[in-house]
Amino acid sequence: MSICGPILGDVADRVRGAAKKRPRYDPDRLLEVAVQQFILRGFEATSMAQLGKAAGLGKSSIYHHFASKEAILHRALSRALDALFAVLEEEQARLGPPPARLEHLLRRTVEVLVDELPYVTLLLRVRGNSRTELWALERRRHFDREVAELVAATASTGGLRQGLEPGLGARLLLGMVNSISEWYRPGGPLSAADLARMAASVGLHGISGAARAGAAGAGGAKID
Amino acid sequence: MSICGPILGDVADRVRGAAKKRPRYDPDRLLEVAVQQFILRGFEATSMAQLGKAAGLGKSSIYHHFASKEAILHRALSRALDALFAVLEEEQARLGPPPARLEHLLRRTVEVLVDELPYVTLLLRVRGNSRTELWALERRRHFDREVAELVAATASTGGLRQGLEPGLGARLLLGMVNSISEWYRPGGPLSAADLARMAASVGLHGISGAARAGAAGAGGAKID
DNA sequence: ATGGGAACCGAACGACCGGTCGGGAAAGGA
DNA sequence: TCCTTTCCCGACCGGTCGTTCGGTTCCCAT
Numbered sequence: 001m002s003i004c005g006p007i008l009g010d011v012a013d014r015v016r017g018a019a020k021k022r023p024r025y026d027p028d029r030l031l032e033v034a035v036q037q038f039i040l041r042g043f044e045a046t047s048m049a050q051l052g053k054a055a056g057l058g059k060s061s062i063y064h065h066f067a068s069k070e071a072i073l074h075r076a077l078s079r080a081l082d083a084l085f086a087v088l089e090e091e092q093a094r095l096g097p098p099p100a101r102l103e104h105l106l107r108r109t110v111e112v113l114v115d116e117l118p119y120v121t122l123l124l125r126v127r128g129n130s131r132t133e134l135w136a137l138e139r140r141r142h143f144d145r146e147v148a149e150l151v152a153a154t155a156s157t158g159g160l161r162q163g164l165e166p167g168l169g170a171r172l173l174l175g176m177v178n179s180i181s182e183w184y185r186p187g188g189p190l191s192a193a194d195l196a197r198m199a200a201s202v203g204l205h206g207i208s209g210a211a212r213a214g215a216a217g218a219g220g221a222k223i224d
Numbered sequence: 225m226s227i228c229g230p231i232l233g234d235v236a237d238r239v240r241g242a243a244k245k246r247p248r249y250d251p252d253r254l255l256e257v258a259v260q261q262f263i264l265r266g267f268e269a270t271s272m273a274q275l276g277k278a279a280g281l282g283k284s285s286i287y288h289h290f291a292s293k294e295a296i297l298h299r300a301l302s303r304a305l306d307a308l309f310a311v312l313e314e315e316q317a318r319l320g321p322p323p324a325r326l327e328h329l330l331r332r333t334v335e336v337l338v339d340e341l342p343y344v345t346l347l348l349r350v351r352g353n354s355r356t357e358l359w360a361l362e363r364r365r366h367f368d369r370e371v372a373e374l375v376a377a378t379a380s381t382g383g384l385r386q387g388l389e390p391g392l393g394a395r396l397l398l399g400m401v402n403s404i405s406e407w408y409r410p411g412g413p414l415s416a417a418d419l420a421r422m423a424a425s426v427g428l429h430g431i432s433g434a435a436r437a438g439a440a441g442a443g444g445a446k447i448d
Numbered sequence: 449a450t451g452g453g454a455a456c457c458g459a460a461c462g463a464c465c466g467g468t469c470g471g472g473a474a475a476g477g478a
Numbered sequence: 479t480c481c482t483t484t485c486c487c488g489a490c491c492g493g494t495c496g497t498t499c500g501g502t503t504c505c506c507a508t
């Protein structure tokens with residue numbers, strides 16, 4: 001083992017000056033490292049030993065900060081979900097005409113997605129493999145349903161293109177927005193606010209206005 | 225739930241008690257069962273024992289049909305990728321004005337996605353964890369790049385909304401289309417062809433036409 | 449009816465999994 | 479200084495992982 005410091009450059013040394021102090025962890029800092037690993041290799045494919053090595057710790061040390069592997073996941077998912085649900089509570093998402101509320105909701109969702117990129121990315125990859133994942137999946141469904149209802153409200157004001165079932169429109173909208181987590185990396189030339197504005201605009205423009213190609217029957221794709 | 229035979233209703237075919245024949249497998253039929261499990265629980269989280277049980281076999285029997293767990297994944301991903309690349313070779317995707325080619329490509333991509341739903345779903349969840357996954361990821365990037373180039377060609381004909389960088393448009397388009405695999409289930413009221421027409425139409429309408437909300441700088445989001 | 453290949457099984461392998469435990473080093477207040 | 483708390487470690491546990499292997503059962507062409 002190493003005498004001073006971890007072998008790999010895994011531990012991002014603190015900006016605390018050129019401190020020679022050994023990087024001691026608190027749960028939040030450890031969470032950051034863990035989530036990064038979960039995204040890189042997948043939750044199930046990441047072992048506690050790998051988590052430890054990435055943090056410059058032995059695997060047993062992790063249990064000083066978290067009760068279990070799943071507890072780490074729970075905390076990460078909770079952080080993402082809390083941030084998303086906070087958007088639903090914002091004034092501009094609750095008051096005013098539906099189309100404006102929908103635009104605000106989408107734009108802010110993208111901003112949160114970028115702001116909490118690792119945590120939201122992890123959330124969007126959850127498939128319901130454990131109790132924790134099922135819990136996250138259900139909370140996420142609640143969020144999606146709120147968006148779907150807003151799309152439906154927009155539709156009832158005539159703001160939706162003909163032939164497009166609101167549920168389908170909501171799914172396409174959310175799919176487009178969520179997919180941003182798969183490629184966006186901060187530090188690029190595209191700012192979060194600009195991306196959010198553009199994505200929301202593209203999405204809303206896509207589901208609204210006059211039809212272009214004729215697509216027949218309605219067909220129900222309800223978000224449940 | 226069945227009384228005799230495998231615990232879950234995993235084996236679709238004959239009930240074992242009364243029927244004389246038991247379902248024998250060839251690699252393709254076994255692949256179908258395996259991919260279903262991979263989607264349900266994730267590749268890494270699915271054990272060979274679970275695969276066996278789902279197929280009504282012992283786990284060692286699987287090695288008669290596949291050399292390894294990863295070989296199963298490789299075959300599944302290959303099937304999805306072959307189907308997608310076949311679309312690129314279609315006449316209407318290679319000849320004619322870029323906007324029409326793009327529309328055809330998107331529409332056919334959705335149709336393939338629905339047609340080979342489990343395999344494409346698996347492909348879209350790959351994160352590059354093994355050599356096989358890295359290989360699939362790279363092939364997929366080739367496909368995405370072709371779409372991006374078609375979007376860029378469409379842009380140069382003036383078909384793209386102002387301020388929308390073609391690379392970003394392609395990402396949003398692909399994200400929207402790919403997200404269909406997360407919720408679409410065949411047998412619903414929405415046919416594959418109708419869904420494909422509508423999704424392609426919504427996507428293209430979203431990235432084209434006059435701007436709606438003002439989004440500033442271009443910003444590069446190049447697909448590589 | 450019989451020989452042979454395809455399909456399948458249970459047992460067992462080494463490696464590694466998530467998690468536990470007792471004890472040692474470092475920080476902080478007194 | 480001394481003592482308590484926080485943080486961390488190596489060794490270890492029972493269990494499960496993907497894979498191997500010798501042997502059995504089934505189907506079918508001959």
